Amino acid sequence: MTLIDFILHVDKHLEVFVQTYGAWVYALLFLIIFVETGLVVMPFLPGDSLLFVVGAMCGVGLLSYPLAVGLLLTAAILGDQTNYTIGRYFGPKVFGWENSRWFNKRAFDQAHAFYEKYGGITIVAARFMPFLRTFAPFVAGVAQMTRGRFTFFNAVGAVLWVVGIITVGYFFGNIPWVQLHLDKIIWAMILVPGLFVLVGAWRARTRPVT
Numbered sequence: 656m657t658l659i660d661f662i663l664h665v666d667k668h669l670e671v672f673v674q675t676y677g678a679w680v681y682a683l684l685f686l687i688i689f690v691e692t693g694l695v696v697m698p699f700l701p702g703d704s705l706l707f708v709v710g711a712m713c714g715v716g717l718l719s720y721p722l723a724v725g726l727l728l729t730a731a732i733l734g735d736q737t738n739y740t741i742g743r744y745f746g747p748k749v750f751g752w753e754n755s756r757w758f759n760k761r762a763f764d765q766a767h768a769f770y771e772k773y774g775g776i777t778i779v780a781a782r783f784m785p786f787l788r789t790f791a792p793f794v795a796g797v798a799q800m801t802r803g804r805f806t807f808f809n810a811v812g813a814v815l816w817v818v819g820i821i822t823v824g825y826f827f828g829n830i831p832w833v834q835l836h837l838d839k840i841i842w843a844m845i846l847v848p849g850l851f852v853l854v855g856a857w858r859a860r861t862r863p864v865t
Contacts, residue, residue, distance in 0.1 A: 669708055673717055681722065684709060685730045688817075692734030695741070695793045703785065703820060707840075710824020711833075724821055731813040735778070735792040739805055742796025770800040775808040782816035 673680045684705070691702045706727065713720040770777070774795055781791035795805050827833055833840065 669705075669712065670717065673712070680718070681726055684723065685726050688727050688730040689734040689737075691789060692731055692792070693737040694734075695738060695789055702788065703783070704840075706817060706820035707824035707828060710821035710826075711828025713821065714825045714829050720821070720825060724818055727821070728813055728817045731782075731817050732810055735809045735813065736806065738789070738792040739796040739800075739802075739809070742793035743799065743802075744796070746797035746799075770795050770798045771804070774798075774800045774804065775811075778805065778808040779812035779815065782812040788816075 669680065672683060676683075687705060688702060709718060709723050709727070710720075712718045713723055777791055778795060781788045792805070792809065
C-alpha cells in the first residue's frame with residue numbers, strides 16, 4: 656500500500672522531499688529512473704508519472720528543467736544499457752544454450768531475428784509502456800541484438816520518453832484541472848499502455864500461423 660500511495664501521490668512525496676532535502680532530490684530521481692529501466696526485478700517503479708510530476712515541478716520553479724532533463728535522460732540511457740548488458744551476459748549462462756534442456760534453438764533464432772528486424776521500434780515503443788520497458792532491453796540482450804543497433808534506439812527512445820513527458824508536465828502539469836485529477840491521470844498512464852500490450856499479446860496468440 657505504501658508503494659501504491661507513492662505512485663499515486665508522487666507529486667506530494669516529491670514536494671516534501673524537495674522541501675526537506677533540497678538538491679538531493681536529483682539523486683533520488685536519477686536512482687528511481689535508473690533502477691526501473693536497469694534492473695529487471697524493479698518494473699513497478701513510477702517512471703511515466705514521475706517524469707510528468709518532475710515536469711510540473713520544473714514549471715513552478717521547484718526543480719531545474721535543464722538539470723532534470725539531463726540527469727534523467729542519462730539515467731534512462733544507462734539503465735537500458737545496463738539491462739541489455741545483463742541479459743546479453745547472463746542469458747547464455749542461465750539457459751546454458753545448447754547444453755540446457757531449457758534452451759530452444761528455434762525460439763532463440765526467432766527472437767534474435769525479431770529483434771534484429773523490429774528491435775528498434777520495440778525498444779522505442781517500450782519506453783512508454785510500464786513493465787514492458789523494464790523487460791524489453793533485457794530480452795534484447797538475451798536475444799543477442801546487435802549492441803550498436805540497440806544503443807542507437809535506446810538513446811532515441813530515452814530522448815522521446817524523458818524529454819517528451821517532462822515537457823508535457825512542464826506545460827500542462829500545473830493546470831488546476833490536471834492537478835485535481837492527477838491520481839486518475841496517473842492510473843491512465845499505467846493502465847492504458849498495459850491494455851495495449853495485453854491486446855497485442857492476445858492478437859499475436861490468436862493469429863493463424865502461416
